[in-house]
């Protein structure tokens with residue numbers, strides 16, 4: 414690493430720059446970004462001219478690029494499967510609701526891991542309890558037990574004061 418570089422030797426200089434780039438990817442990225450922004454119009458014009466004169470070849474290249482990318486994308490999905498599914502699960506929990514076998518997009522309130530009835534942490538799957546099919550966004554994040562309780566109260570016509578209060582609050586907000 415302490416090897417003295419002979420700057421007059423283009424091969425040595427090239428090697429030095431290449432290894433520097435490898436070790437400083439953020440700096441390279443920032444530089445490229447800055448350079449691009451400063452020369453955007455010129456770069457676009459040049460690339461347009463190039464594409465015009467190399468039509469078929471560039472088509473072939475972009476095809477190859479897509480194929481390569483597909484492969485990279487597939488590899489990414491394979492190695493990040495867990496994060497992707499966790500994210501996907503959280504996303505669909507926050508934005509989707511299945512009612513009567515049909516999936517609807519709903520903007521639910523953010524789920525913080527707490528049951529909105531009894532206030533305790535939800536250890537397993539939270540339930541988005543809704544009471545009006547015209548307003549799927551009116552709902553409560555409930556634990557298994559509180560969900561059972563409010564479902565039963567709805568069915569049997571038993572009033573749970575806290576539940577009534579929360580419903581009122583949500584419908585008027």
Ligand SMILES: [Zn+2]
Pocket residue numbers: 528529530531532533555556557558559560
């Ligand atoms: Zn609860």
